[in-house]
Amino acid sequence: MIGAVKGINGGKVTKSVSCHQTLFPYLLYYCHSVPKVRVYEADILDPNSKAKINHGVAICHVDTSLWGPKHGAFIALGSGPGKIEVCHWIFENDMTWATAD
Numbered sequence: 001m002i003g004a005v006k007g008i009n010g011g012k013v014t015k016s017v018s019c020h021q022t023l024f025p026y027l028l029y030y031c032h033s034v035p036k037v038r039v040y041e042a043d044i045l046d047p048n049s050k051a052k053i054n055h056g057v058a059i060c061h062v063d064t065s066l067w068g069p070k071h072g073a074f075i076a077l078g079s080g081p082g083k084i085e086v087c088h089w090i091f092e093n094d095m096t097w098a099t100a101d
Helices: 072-077
Strands: 002-007 014-021 029-045 052-061 086-089 095-098
Touching: 029 095, 072 086
Parallel strands: none
Antiparallel strands: 002 029, 014 029, 014 095, 029 052, 052 086
16 A cells, blocks of 8 residues: 655656666666656555555656557556656666756
């Protein structure tokens, strides 16, 4: 269950750099620039006790116009490039940096 949510940069559109672990014999990160995003921090709660059990970071891609029409997000959501924002959690051990005022 999602608890308190805080928008980085007040929830306004910003730029970020995200880094993902890659499968390699040693720790290696693939990093890329992600323009036009919104980044959020959220408390994750136990649905029964409402106690905080984790903390997550989500990123919303505002401009999806250059994404391929067969991207998994569009298939899952029944949409297409440039029509919707696509949001997802940042995975454990991945990182994102965002500019904020």
